[in-house]
Amino acid sequence: MDRITAAQVFVTIAERGSLTATAEQLDMSRAMVTRYLGEMEAWVGARLFHRSTRRISLSSAGEAALERCREMLALAGNIAQDGSEDMDDPRGILRIACAQSLAEASLAAATAAYLKRYPRASVFLQVADKVTNLVEERIDLAIRITNQLDPGMIARRLGECASVICAAPTYLAAHGTPQRAEDLARHNCLTYAYYGKSLWNFDRPGTTLSVPVSGNLGSNDSVVLMHAAIAGAGIAMQPVFSVAPRIARGELAVVLPDESPSPLGIHALYASREYQTATMRSMLDFLLGWFAEDENLPHLPCPA
Template sequence: MIDRIAASEVFLASVELGSISAAAERLDMSRAMASRYVAAVETWAGVRLLHRSTRHLSLTGAGEQLLPTLKTLVALSDRVAWPGIAQSAEPCGPLRVSLSVIAAQSLMGEAFASFMARYPRVQLELLATNERVNLIEERIDLAIRITNELDPQLICRPLGQCHSVLCAAPGYLAVHGHPSHPEQLAQHQCLTYTHFGPRQWTLYRDDEVCQVTVSGGLKTNEATLLMEALRWQGGIGMLPRFAVAPLLASGELEAVLPEWAPKPLGMHALYSTRQHMPLALRALIDHLADVLAGSAGAGSYRTASAVEEGVT
């Protein structure tokens, strides 16, 4: 459910500044999110509240009538003090965090454990899912996503990069052979991970690029299932290096075409707005950035749409 106070603040700022884009900039959120808040206010009112043009917006008659109510709502909210949360100088309170199952199992456990040891008054609720949840509707404070396709409605802080590797069990390679070039993957059983896209793998070696269409008997959205299938000599798969590192070190899996690599995926902390950001949320994002600082790409805050456009 959309926060009515936040939506009212966006609406009032849009009216004051004459532009939803200007309101988004002042309130430090994406234009798409600001537009969604304004649309929500009109939905609640059940009437059109703004006249919009390419250069300016103004209130309708109904908007003029509703404006004092929205101002009162925002003014009252500013007087509310939440004991133990807003007045605390130490991060505290609940945080709901969404992340993929494989990241929860193989990457983030130590990071969250060290955060809880450092900030014992914060209560973390971790929601491990491979589905992309709606942060506002599901009341998610932070989403950790490993992807190069970002939601432009969200604010993004890059945390690092996720490098992937092709791998297979030694037993499979002993029977079917070691491919010496990506084009030979077309003759192998290639097990695919849904979140890495279609059955066309793009691999890079220095300035060379090779695209190959692969096929196999298994496609799954769960990386742990894919790893198990690889361990049981099911074929060749592409998985995050952090997930398969223990199996590569033990010899249960072996890197395939190690001189070739898929394009790295970005690791991102995503949230809906920096307006009234809880101290606990800011502390968690900073902590994750510090823990993952060894990965290339950790950086400053920006909108997800700016990341996709290459804006720094």
């Protein structure tokens, strides 16, 4: 059997943590993946993985073989001309995870535009406001909005997400309008991801101000908090791209227009820089260009 392909199969199993996920990524049957793995173990003369009914992990021999196989694949990639994965013609499925707010505001449109350009590719969007385990959930690419990246993850910054403090006019009429960022500590603030204390950060000349806020409603879904704010539940910090249409319609009002919430990075996270498919590479480049265009993310309406 082809040792380059066998090495590719072995490396993909190590990165994805699953024979089934490897079969799907490489467009092979699971039986063929098992055969290639068996050939690799025969050539190495040792078991490459510890396997159980729920988990697969590298053995010590596998760890040593993995580095050699990656080097071999990198060398092969420099000299091979693989017509089936031409950068001008990406193909195959790409699984992408992202938050609902970003999917609704921009990523669904970005994906549609990408597929018009590359019609032989296909995309599955997994929409959920949670941290995704790329290997366990068989995700090729996760798009996250955060400034706190796991140092063990491979990330590419695609753009910047501006935020805005907002509330329903009914809430502000009943409870007053904060005049300074520090005033938020005395208001019912809708917190993201967990209940209790939270810090909202603001950029001021030469410094960053962190305001501890709290409230009686929290959620791990920013869209839920947006709808709660519209219903008058409290003050929310929201991505501009998510609430700009609601502000334009008068459902929400900008609070503290002279304060600047610290922006968050929009990042693409993936498991490995090595041996990426043409579909993955082209999608990363496409999204970098997409988020660089101002019109692809909604903006706040200009003040009257």
